[in-house]
Amino acid sequence: MxxxxxxxxxxxxxxxxxxxxxxxxxxxxxxxxxxxxxxxxxxxxxxxxxxxxxxxxxxxxxxxxxxxxxxxxxxxxxxxxxxxxxxxxxxxxxxxxxxxxxxxxxxxxxxxxxxxxxxxxxxxxxxxxxxxxxxxxxxDDYGVLLVDSQEAKFTCVRSDLAEEKKHLSIDLMNKHKKGGWSQMRFNHLRKGAIKSFLSEVADNVKGTCDQLQTRGLVIAGPGEAKQQLMDLLSQDVRQSVLGVIDVAMDISRDELVEESDSVLHENELSTSKKKADELKNAILKGGLAVHGVEDVRDVLEQGRVNVLLVLKGSSVPGWICERCQNLQVNVQPPKECDRCGGPTSVIDVVEELYELAQRTGAEVEFVEKEDFLDSDDVVGALLRY
CATH class of the missing domain: 3.30.960.10 (eRF1 domain 1)
Structure with a gap:
């Protein structure tokens, strides 16, 4: 096209x-x-x-x-x-x-x-x-919330490009005049102000996450405010939290991205492992899954794939007819397609399967070698039906 x-x-x-x-x-x-x-x-x-x-x-x-x-x-x-x-x-x-x-x-x-x-x-x-x-x-795009009891900064990280989206702060009355409130009353008011501030932060985080459609959220900062905030988050936002890390509020933006990237990477490895385990279990139990290049090709062409799993760094030779999209694996291309007589091209079959997944709306997950797929079966698929 x-x-x-x-x-x-x-x-x-x-x-x-x-x-x-x-x-x-x-x-x-x-x-x-x-x-x-x-x-x-x-x-x-x-x-x-x-x-x-x-x-x-x-x-x-x-x-x-x-x-x-x-x-x-x-x-x-x-x-x-x-x-x-x-x-x-x-x-x-x-x-x-x-x-x-x-x-x-x-x-x-x-x-x-x-x-x-x-x-x-x-x-x-x-x-x-x-x-x-x-x-x-x-x-993946993700959000980072840097927070303590007085200040919150929401930063969106996109391909290592960090852009601050929201900045909230309060004056917690850290100083009061002699002869004023008792220490007990002051501490009570201060705790109330912190809770009110973190509740405002929680509301703002939900709106910002919904607007940016990020993969998830990393919560960072010193002290106990992070956990207090977690308790105030709505259930859907709490489920999107990728991890919680201890850092200083004056951390540089580059250092914050580096620390948060490591959390995202661990989360992605965990997600890939879960998908690979789901594929393995479905195949062992005769569920909605296939593996192997030719079987995956067939279900992709039928639009049945929900998740395509690809072994990282894999490549498989083959050919395709650019007229009818006839895709064949591990064979030398004929001069003409045996289906329609159209011209053929040598291709990387993994690339073609990825493009077919994009055209049919399938999710794609890249997995490590130890996660079930190997050099013999470099692709697998979890099916819609």
């Missing part, structure tokens, strides 16, 4: 969270020929500039050599369109860059990221999305 008009040109001048990239719309794009050019590059540091040029020059030469004269001419036009964006100097804080381009469709996307990407350069019948999918899995 050709890209729609709104998708033809997207060029980010500033840093963009990976969750803002419309990966589902990109997964809908494909052609019958290898005309879509995809580049992933790390761009922070002067050493990357030199290494990227060597890498890009080498891959471009290899691709040109493998193409027919017609497709070579098309590729050269596409590369000329993308080249300025490939080697443009990074903006402040930029660590990675993704570029998708196709000259014949006047299609150019340039994304500047605050997270580093691995080098990859691919020419295919569609934008190459698997590296982006892995980044999306590693960098």
């Amino acid at each position: 050709k890209p729609s008009g709104s998708l033809l040109k997207i060029i980010s001048e500033d840093l963009m969270p990976v969750t803002e990239i419309d990966i589902r719309a990109l997964a809908e794009i494909y052609a019958e020929k290898d005309i879509y050019f995809s580049v992933y590059l790390p761009v922070s540091g002067r050493e990357h500039e030199h290494l990227n040029r060597i890498f890009v020059d080498s891959r471009v030469k290899a691709i040109k050599k493998a193409l027919s004269s017609e497709l070579r001419s098309e590729f050269e036009k596409t590369f000329d369109m993308a080249e300025p964006s490939i080697f443009e100097a990074p903006v402040s804080g930029e660590k990675g860059r993704i570029i998708f381009a196709c000259s014949s469709e006047s299609f150019l996307h340039v994304y500047r990221l605050a997270v580093e990407t691995e080098q990859s350069l691919v020419l295919d019948t569609s934008p190459f999305l698997l590296p982006l999918a892995r980044l999306r899995a590693d960098y």
Whole structure:
């Protein structure tokens, strides 16, 4: 399918969270020929500039050599369109860059990221999305609430980009005049003020979380206020808490993101393990699950997959017909599709299964090798029916 008009040109001048990239719309794009050019590059540091040029020059030469004269001419036009964006100097804080381009469709996307990407350069019948999918899995949006008994700051972290969304504070009457309230009455009033303040924080957190639609919430800060706040949160917000960490209120933003990222990472590993265990149990008991590339391909094509589980770093060779989307695994591509006679292309089957999951609205979870999937069965699926 050709890209729609709104998708033809997207060029980010500033840093963009990976969750803002419309990966589902990109997964809908494909052609019958290898005309879509995809580049992933790390761009922070002067050493990357030199290494990227060597890498890009080498891959471009290899691709040109493998193409027919017609497709070579098309590729050269596409590369000329993308080249300025490939080697443009990074903006402040930029660590990675993704570029998708196709000259014949006047299609150019340039994304500047605050997270580093691995080098990859691919020419295919569609934008190459698997590296982006892995980044999306590693960098979910989440909220951080830094709180003590006097102050609360809500920060949204998106692909390591932190933006403060809410800041509340109160005066707790830490000083009072001699001959004024008794110490007991003062302490009672102070506790009441703290509870009132934390109740206000709890109400604000719920509204902010609902608005931002984050994966979850990390609660951070010194002392006992964190637990007092937890007791005041609504049940749905409490269930979204990823973890609680002890840090000082004057912690730097970078340190806060680093500490919170570790909580998110542990939560993601736990979630992946639970999904893998669910897959294993369903298969052992004959439930709604399949594993193995060909069986997963079939249920994805039928739109039956609720969750696609993919072994991290996996790759499976195969081919696809770009006319009818006939997908075959671990075999050499014929000159023509045996279904419709259309042109065939060599592909990474895992990439195609991921794109099919996006098109059919399936959730995707990347899992570690020890979590049931292995090099023989790199994908599994929990089914809707």
